[in-house]
Amino acid sequence: MTSAPLEHSGPRGIFIAFEGGDGAGKSTQVRFLAQSFRDAGRQVLVTRQPGGTPLGARIRELLLHGDHVSPRAEALLFAADKAHHVDEVIRPALRAGDVVITDRYVDSSVAYQGAGRDLGADEIHQIQRWAVDDLEPDLTVVVDISAEEGRRRRGTTHDRLESEADDYHEAVRAHFLAMAAANPDRYLVVDGTVDPEAIHAEVILRCRHDGLIA
Numbered sequence: 001m002t003s004a005p006l007e008h009s010g011p012r013g014i015f016i017a018f019e020g021g022d023g024a025g026k027s028t029q030v031r032f033l034a035q036s037f038r039d040a041g042r043q044v045l046v047t048r049q050p051g052g053t054p055l056g057a058r059i060r061e062l063l064l065h066g067d068h069v070s071p072r073a074e075a076l077l078f079a080a081d082k083a084h085h086v087d088e089v090i091r092p093a094l095r096a097g098d099v100v101i102t103d104r105y106v107d108s109s110v111a112y113q114g115a116g117r118d119l120g121a122d123e124i125h126q127i128q129r130w131a132v133d134d135l136e137p138d139l140t141v142v143v144d145i146s147a148e149e150g151r152r153r154r155g156t157t158h159d160r161l162e163s164e165a166d167d168y169h170e171a172v173r174a175h176f177l178a179m180a181a182a183n184p185d186r187y188l189v190v191d192g193t194v195d196p197e198a199i200h201a202e203v204i205l206r207c208r209h210d211g212l213i214a
């Protein structure tokens, strides 16, 4: 699978996604990697899904802190958030040659709605691909932790999805790992239980290997 072409005029934009269970430590890794790219002289846009645009922030509120949302409606709202976000924020930044690092992307929906909610991973993938007009990350980093460890780290605060049982989170985790195993050229899996600096070193090594950073 290849990303939909971007009309490049300047330097090549780079698109990196972080995925993983709730409480895996993605946001720390996003921050570290953004700093490394900035230190290398790149313009960096850090964003997250759901959210990342004013419309997305409203969708996020409905999805995470609102009342019950039926599974198909949930899948479509996550897709709507991504469609808007990619169009308004991510593609323009990539066209400008920036590095875009996102905390969650398409795979979160494939795992949480497709595998976790039994809506069918393939169907959700199709909906998501349509929503983002086939834009794929250059690299997806899966920060892996067990459902039990994720729950321990989250403590007593849970949003609507986080409050799902461990079985749900284990299905989500298994799906992230399966996607990574099926496409090792596009994925890096890191152990979310080790020291954050060590995880970052692994991510940088892979970015160097892929020619994303010097």
Ligand code: TYD
Pocket: 022, 023, 048, 049, 050, 064, 078, 079, 104, 105, 106, 108, 109, 110, 112, 113, 159, 161, 162
């Ligand atoms: P996240 O922003 O990581 O939560 P927080 O930073 O508040 O801990 O993600 C919000 C939740 O949304 C998380 O449980 C995963 C879920 N999610 C989906 O179910 N589908 C999606 O497409 C996305 C992007 C997130």
